[in-house]
Amino acid sequence: MAETGPRSAARASARAGASPGRGSRRRSPSGLDGEDQAVMREYYRQMALIRVFELRAAEMYTRARIGGYCHLNLGEEATIVGLMAALRDEDYLFTTYREHGYALARGADPGRVMAELFGRTGGLSRGRGGSMHLYDPQIRLLGGYGIVGGQIPPATGAAFALAYRGDPGPDSQAVMCLLGDATTNIGAFHESLNLAALWRLPIVYVIVNNQLGMGTPVEAAAAEPELWKRGCSYRIPGQRVDGNDVLAVRDAARAALQRARGEHQPALLETVSYRLRGHSVVDPAKYRTADEAERLRRSDPLPAFRARLVAGGVLDEEAAMQIDAEADKAVTAAVDFADASPAPDVGTLFDYVYATPVASTYQGLPGDPVVPDGSDG
Amino acid sequence: MAVISYRQALHDTLRAELQRDENVLLIGEEIGVFEGSYKITAGLLAEFGPRRVRDTPICEEGFTGVAIGAAMMGLRPVVEIMTINFSLLAIDQIVNHAAKMRSMFGGQVSVPLVIRTPGGGGQQLSATHSQNLEVWYAHVPGLKVVAPATPADAKGLLTAAIRDGDPVIVLENLALYNTKGEVPDGEHVAEIGRAAVLKPGRDITVIGYSRAAVIALDVARRLESDGISAEVIDLRSLRPLDRQAVCESVRKTSRAVILEDDWLSYGIGAEIAATIQEGAFDYLDASVRRVAAAEVPLPYAKPLELAALPDAGALTRVIHETLDATRFGR
Numbered sequence: 198m199a200e201t202g203p204r205s206a207a208r209a210s211a212r213a214g215a216s217p218g219r220g221s222r223r224r225s226p227s228g229l230d231g232e233d234q235a236v237m238r239e240y241y242r243q244m245a246l247i248r249v250f251e252l253r254a255a256e257m258y259t260r261a262r263i264g265g266y267c268h269l270n271l272g273e274e275a276t277i278v279g280l281m282a283a284l285r286d287e288d289y290l291f292t293t294y295r296e297h298g299y300a301l302a303r304g305a306d307p308g309r310v311m312a313e314l315f316g317r318t319g320g321l322s323r324g325r326g327g328s329m330h331l332y333d334p335q336i337r338l339l340g341g342y343g344i345v346g347g348q349i350p351p352a353t354g355a356a357f358a359l360a361y362r363g364d365p366g367p368d369s370q371a372v373m374c375l376l377g378d379a380t381t382n383i384g385a386f387h388e389s390l391n392l393a394a395l396w397r398l399p400i401v402y403v404i405v406n407n408q409l410g411m412g413t414p415v416e417a418a419a420a421e422p423e424l425w426k427r428g429c430s431y432r433i434p435g436q437r438v439d440g441n442d443v444l445a446v447r448d449a450a451r452a453a454l455q456r457a458r459g460e461h462q463p464a465l466l467e468t469v470s471y472r473l474r475g476h477s478v479v480d481p482a483k484y485r486t487a488d489e490a491e492r493l494r495r496s497d498p499l500p501a502f503r504a505r506l507v508a509g510g511v512l513d514e515e516a517a518m519q520i521d522a523e524a525d526k527a528v529t530a531a532v533d534f535a536d537a538s539p540a541p542d543v544g545t546l547f548d549y550v551y552a553t554p555v556a557s558t559y560q561g562l563p564g565d566p567v568v569p570d571g572s573d574g
Numbered sequence: 575m576a577v578i579s580y581r582q583a584l585h586d587t588l589r590a591e592l593q594r595d596e597n598v599l600l601i602g603e604e605i606g607v608f609e610g611s612y613k614i615t616a617g618l619l620a621e622f623g624p625r626r627v628r629d630t631p632i633c634e635e636g637f638t639g640v641a642i643g644a645a646m647m648g649l650r651p652v653v654e655i656m657t658i659n660f661s662l663l664a665i666d667q668i669v670n671h672a673a674k675m676r677s678m679f680g681g682q683v684s685v686p687l688v689i690r691t692p693g694g695g696g697q698q699l700s701a702t703h704s705q706n707l708e709v710w711y712a713h714v715p716g717l718k719v720v721a722p723a724t725p726a727d728a729k730g731l732l733t734a735a736i737r738d739g740d741p742v743i744v745l746e747n748l749a750l751y752n753t754k755g756e757v758p759d760g761e762h763v764a765e766i767g768r769a770a771v772l773k774p775g776r777d778i779t780v781i782g783y784s785r786a787a788v789i790a791l792d793v794a795r796r797l798e799s800d801g802i803s804a805e806v807i808d809l810r811s812l813r814p815l816d817r818q819a820v821c822e823s824v825r826k827t828s829r830a831v832i833l834e835d836d837w838l839s840y841g842i843g844a845e846i847a848a849t850i851q852e853g854a855f856d857y858l859d860a861s862v863r864r865v866a867a868a869e870v871p872l873p874y875a876k877p878l879e880l881a882a883l884p885d886a887g888a889l890t891r892v893i894h895e896t897l898d899a900t901r902f903g904r
Contacts, residue, residue, distance in 0.1 A: 322682070326679055330678050332682050334683070340679060340683075350635060350637075353639065354641060354644040354645070354646070357640050385636065391631060392633065551739075555718065556767035557767040558814045559815070568821050568849060
């Protein structure tokens, strides 16, 4: 595995280096002023890892190693890495069903992510959840959620619990809740924002606007397509940021989180990027226009960030290729781990359904008698 | 052992659990300043403050989901949904989230959540405010559903629900809030998943839950004077369902009638009847009968409402029909 624990040393260095006054500094013409070079390379490493992982996941899906739905983060890498860089270890994260990359960037073991996609016991959710439902308490990922908008009220509730237990302050915890652009049309979004503002909850809602809800463009679904403005009704400050710019995303998220911590006030952040593939692996995305396809080609954040780092002297081609090769190696190891991880035993079918066992719980398999000793008078 | 109302038993239990555990908190519409639509939470805001007794805007999906998230973090929220009819606005959070999380996330999280909500008709509240939708929730693995019929169980089952590690729906009933009964003093925790024999009998088993169990007991007592010995089973828990207790009783009496406030088709009674035919087939002397609500959206006008709802008269008639079918007493 590329990462042996929930927190890699590289990530720790990334976070430390991002604090003002720490780490090495250099000025550059590529917008990297004041950025720590090691941190920049770490961001690139994470983006490359996500890219390779997702392409491999698509391949594994077409080879029927992954079942169900499989939604990829391709095109979202800068957004993911920027957001996760802003989050602290002690914060909590709720995501949508398009979440492999978030788990990886937050430090989940790629092998355990892939094992979950394979439905194996070594998976992040022990093979119970699959691609859409990754859960990892070690990195405080409190779930990927398959029902659009379903994660928003529970995420708000997690922030409620933080406020219930502690006061605001620069060292307090916060919740980040991801949602897609189309989710801003759902009642749960509006109900949650209202509650978060009324009750002053430490939560940052992030709209990952990839400009398409399945095949429906934002403009066809939202009467106010500037989605960040939708917090206005709740007096929640909103901001739109270029989701292809990892540093802009990170800085905006950091400011929103700081406010959430310090004042227990929610914030709404909109990142704009573009989904490079279909809605899921099986979607050929025929609804895209030629213009869109061209825009898509130009909006890939990975080569853009790489070029930026090369231009800024942070990375040379050789080092970039080295990082790419390591990502490839890590994902190959992840597939090997997933392959080696056993499928759940059928005898564990009823495990984890309930936390507190109670009398009379029926655990029959299809065709089993409903009353075990029916003939016993 | 004090004699108190079902309402008082619920109130006292909430108060005791708020005192016992800092993680317990109440969330719901109008439960604080207004003291609850049915006054179950009267005085609790004044005693525990808005942190522990949280009035919410009208947004069942939002506040139920917030309670789920708080429960994931280790709090023990007790949500009041004003009536079970309004729980439909929160059903995605209850069925797709609370019920699924523990299992779907591989046992790494639990949702110790209680949803208290009354069902029941007969108050001239018309079609949208008179439903008995408990079977919708009893159908779903991952949830537990309890339905106290007596003040003692209101205390015992609510206490058990609050201390349980899973999402539990506590079904209350509008018609039961003012009923009175003996309630054990001090600590009283009922066991979820166990039915109770409210009255032993030899000739026929009458099965009910919530308000229906109370009616069944009343009818059974009156039938004693006619020389009919009816055994009354109060299910108390709809998920899990104590099938064993039902079958044991019917194996003894050989006859069964189910009284339920919900609609007939696909109702709780259908599940009980299927259980009996499988678990006590060889013992049955008559077909299992169900007495349930007429399958209409409940009308407002009193004569129509009365005609649609199952009552003691209908139950008595069906008990007699079941006995007559087997030439009982002849």
